[in-house]
Amino acid sequence: MGDAVTRVLVTGGAGFIGSTLTDRLLADGHEVTVVDNLSTGKLANLHAARRDPDLPLTFQRVDITSDALERVVAKARPQVVLHLAAQIDVRASVADPVHDAMVNVVGTVNLLEASRRHGVEKVVLTTSGGCIYGEPSVDELPVDEDYPGHPHSPYGASKRGVEEYLHTYAALYDLRWTSLALANVYGPRQDPGGEAGVVSIFGGRMLAGEPVTIFGDGRQTRDFVFVDDVVHAFVLAMERGDGVRCNIGTGERTSVNELFGVLADVTGYAGAPEYAAARPGELAHISLATGRAATALGWKPWTTLREGLTATVDWLRG
Template identity: 45%
Template sequence: MNILVTGGAGFIGSHIVDALVESGCRVAVVDDLSTGKFEHVNPGVNFYKVTVQEPDFKEVVAREKPGAVIHLAAQADVQHSLQEPQADAVINILGMINLLEACRRHNVGKVVYASSAAVYGSPIYLPVDENHPLAPQSPYGVSKLTPEHYLRIYRDLYGIGYTILRYANVYGPRQDATGEGGVVAIFTDKLLKGEKPFIFGDGGQTRDFIYVKDVAAANLAALRRAEGITLNVSTGCGLSVNRLFTMIKKATGSGLEPVYRPPRPGDISHSYLSNEKARGLLGWAPRRSLEEGLSETVEFYKGNS
């Protein structure tokens, strides 16, 4: 099967590409390298330095003729979306429209879309399942939700299949500790450098931390299953930022303590997602414990420090 991965040089995308190549798929990658890194691109793929919102993207689809697209290319920083909401929308919303138009013109059968827990906003119950009300609290949340509606419209009008995967907080090797870097990457990077990391708020806020290779496995399963379905990709468990820090501190062997700062606008206090639907419809479940995932992540950063 021919698969095109947008954002395939990025943290999550590069792991998905590796898994696809290992499974025997023919893979092409589109990435503008604004946050992705070329050294993370699997050498066995065709690579195009293109953004999904530019006209050249349609030429890539025409050339590669993929049977499916896994769409990860995005502006993924909540704080940046608050500062530059228009730029956020251009990439996340207009990029999806351009992608879907390319899929329509060149008979792509399916899109697997990387959405986000940010579409739910502040949970009114936990764990958050796929029927939870959608009330994003940042431009980023809006720009991740809007493409979900376009996917449904293009399926109804043009027969393009889709599966929507709403990710919890993804962590693991290759995550950038700068820019839109997640808290695991930031804590690990700081502690290994002998610097005290910041915790925004009191650290009691909880998140659902899912290992990147488990996310990759969910994407591969979604290529052939869960047609027209929206699924959470998560562990189903919440962990406080304070507890996470303690675990990373132990894994790195650091004796440092964090510096607490005021909460940031747009941050949600508690969030973890039910994964029961993904378990049933994808035949998927997270395989790595948090301890195992953090250990692999810390070893990666030690080898790249």
């Protein structure tokens, strides 16, 4: 594919990460078809791209579990599929694991079927580095892709399980694939309800001068990675990293208390956090080793936490 224009299908392209990725692909000169059912995504996320009539962007409001998906793939004839559409709520997956599996497993298989029937060369899957490895102990962190833990949520199970189909489709149809296991992604456009919504929730409340609640003692740690760095990994995976899962994070652990401190500094918030009981089932600590992303993709995160939080707060201000 090289520097040539590539036809790309982005599922979940009206969401937080997918719309940021769509903007990047259009800026790189590619032709993009977005598939999204707008269950959590918003058309407003695509407004900037849509305003420019010269940009080759098509939007299809379609559910990935529906028959209509194949018609979209047949018409768009993408060479690459970047698959981000998902049921992303961990607690919702515990409450309704069947719905989670319908979207994350059946929807993905539906997409793989349409892909192999209509000449797609490569599929990039989005998985969750925070949920597929279970609960590693602190001395096992950062975890690499071979860590043997098992998911503790139906969301983690559906994300992990569906990767097996990638191996199957590669064996049956020579469909190329890469799976990106994302850490806690944050940045502009993130819905406060998302997996790492803590940044937008805290930032929004601080800017409004409202109290901020930390669940637990705030010493739980996460691997926060900025959305532009994540988007760059997808762009690299269009051509590299075939047949492997790559963790996409920073390898650093940041406690929720530290996050509060940097965000308070960036927003000029003077209040102290309020502490509430820890939420059941919440992971204590996670961080991802990214050596494979460096060798297989040539990827490294560029953005420091302070830079990323400053960009996010600027967006929240707007």
